Amino acid sequence: MGNKTINEFKIPIWIKDSNKQIKKDFLSALFGSDMDKPRLDKRRHNKKSFNTPRFSINKSENTLKNGKDYIQEIVGLLEEFGIETLKPRIIPYTTRKDGNKTLKICLDFSNRFENLIKLYGKIGYVYCKEREILSKHVLEYLLMKKYIVDMRKESYKKSLKMTRNGIKPMEIYKKIGGKYLSYKNIAMWVEKTNHTFNKIKIPNNFPNFDGWLKGASKGLGDGLVWETIFSIKKVNAENLFDLTTQSSAHTFFSNGFLVSNSGREDVDVRCLGWRPFVLELMKPKKRSVNLNQGLKAINKSKKAQVKDLKLSDKRTVTRIKSIKPxxxxxxxxxxxxxxxxxxxxxxxxxxxxxxxxxxxxxxxxxxxxxxxxxxxxxxxxxxxxxxxxxxxxxxxxxxxxxxxxxxxxxxxxxxxxxxxxxxxxxxxxxxxxxx
The missing domain is CATH 3.30.70.3190 (Alpha-Beta Plaits)
Incomplete structure (x- = not known):
């Protein structure tokens, strides 16, 4: 390619004809090199939104058309991921030592937070650690904004429904109000006839990005953040999920049993081919068991079928934990x-x-x-x-x-x-x- 300003180039056909993963890899590497990093809108009253992301290239007057075509190719790839861009802009840039004038072609992205979630979530940056980490933090912040806005919109619909049923605003607030849903919000929604659903935004007490990031990333690195558990609800579930650990031996505790399997499946996948497993009883009250009775009791439940139930030894336990069939x-x-x-x-x-x-x-x-x-x-x-x-x-x-x-x-x-x-x-x- 050489000097990108004076030489013509385009996206290789094999990339344009490849699957979305290849296109994503190309775009994220390109953005890691040539796109602005996420920048917070530093206006006095707004520290919760981000400036319009911008990708730009410099082209000489002689290669300007090639630059425009290249930008349109990028727009086409982005559209496959549902990412919105604005009309490209051309601005004067500088005059080179050889006398050639160069122009900058700017491609701006829509800065609606839904669009930024797609940009940083589906594409992002690679090969630039600073931009990669920052974009991950911005993505998590935007996802939290979306969660709160969606919650408030759902609360808006609930408020109107409860009002039609004769419930007063204060009673509605006591039922569904919270940190990001005030009594004032609910009263305004049910009394202001010209309020529209699409005008619902994040509340004033929503944290700004800098304040949120300080606490959310404390003690972490590589773009990781702490997440808040909004609710814990007890459910009756018969499915047991394996937890990933650093150890290659997949074992887990369940109701006083240590279970070791030769692999595991998704919750909706039936295992009809007999899976070897080891069941270790933790602190058993009985040291002798009738395995035949246990086998019949398990199979009687019809939740699972077992066969060849027998006492195990350490060698078998080690084998079951280590095999990858x-x-x-x-x-x-x-x-x-x-x-x-x-x-x-x-x-x-x-x-x-x-x-x-x-x-x-x-x-x-x-x-x-x-x-x-x-x-x-x-x-x-x-x-x-x-x-x-x-x-x-x-x-x-x-x-x-x-x-x-x-x-x-x-x-x-x-x-x-x-x-x-x-x-x-x-x-x-x-x-x-x-x-």
Whole structure:
């Protein structure tokens, strides 16, 4: 490329034709180099909003058209992520030593906080630590603003409904009021006939960014912040979730038992292929048990089925905690359009795929690239839009993402290969290969 001011260039075709993950990586690297960092609006009465982000390039008069075309290519990529930009502006910049005049082409983003959430949440910055960390902090602040505004809008609707039922403003406040919802707010909503839903914004006592950041990031680094738990509610749930730990041995406590499994599945995935597990009784009151009675009692509940229940030894416990067996899954997949081009799925036979941390678990898993082997894949068309797939894969493979692609975070994937979006997936584990 050389000197970007005087040389012509454009976004490579292979990037424009690639999946959204590649486009995201390109944009975040570009912004890490050439876009302004998030800047707080420092006006006297406003320290809770941010200036319009700006991406700019300098071009000579001779290459100005190429610069305009390049900016429009960037706008096109951003539109795929739902990110809004303003009309590009051209301003005089400087005169070079060789006498050529240069102009700056500025691309400004809409600074609505919903748009900034998309910009910093879906794209962000890489290769510039300062901008990356700051954008993460800004994103969390904006998400909190959105949460409060959404809460106030919901409270507005509740207030009007309660007023129609004859409830006075003070009683409404006692029922739904709080730190960010005052009696004055409610009284104004129910009495001011010209108040509109879309005018509801954050309250005056909402913290400014600098004040919030000081407490939210105290003792943390790398863009992490403390989050406030707004409520804790007890629910009756029969599902047990594994907590991620630094140790590779996945164990957890449940009602006085220490449970060790050979892997785990999503809550909506049935395990029909018998999963080895170890159940350690903590501080047992009885030292001898009738395992046959225990087996019958478990199977009688119909919540789970077990077999071959027996006393274990340390060697077995160690093995169960450490093995990472391959698994065979059966998936019933419904697509949005009639299924065609199934022969393209043969590329997935015995192949190593790249999987970035899925979006659905991004808040509790490290954001990293995982390479997993798909060992075998079979498929059968059930009807024009429904496909049955049998997939054997390495332990730790995200099967749902292998099928639907997760917005390009798993590559290659079934949906991209047959150019068809996935509507639903019903997934079962039919075998765990522990032998």
């Amino acid at each position: 391959d698994k065979t899954y059966q998936a019933e997949v419904v697509f949005e359009s009639p299924v065609k081009g199934l022969e393209k799925l043969e590329i997935l036979q015995d192949i190593v795929i790249n999987q970035e941390t899925p979006l659905r678990v991004a808040t509790r898993r490290a954001d990293k690239l995982r390479r997993r082997r798909v060992k075998d894949i079979k498929y059968k068309l059930l009807n024009k839009k429904k496909l049955e797939m049998t997939i054997t894969a390495q332990s730790g493979t995200y099967i749902k993402e292998l099928i639907h692609g997760d917005e390009g975070r798993t590559r290659p994937n079934v949906a991209d290969l047959i150019s068809n979006k996935v509507k639903s997936i019903k997934l079962d584990v039919i075998k765990i290969h522990c032998d």
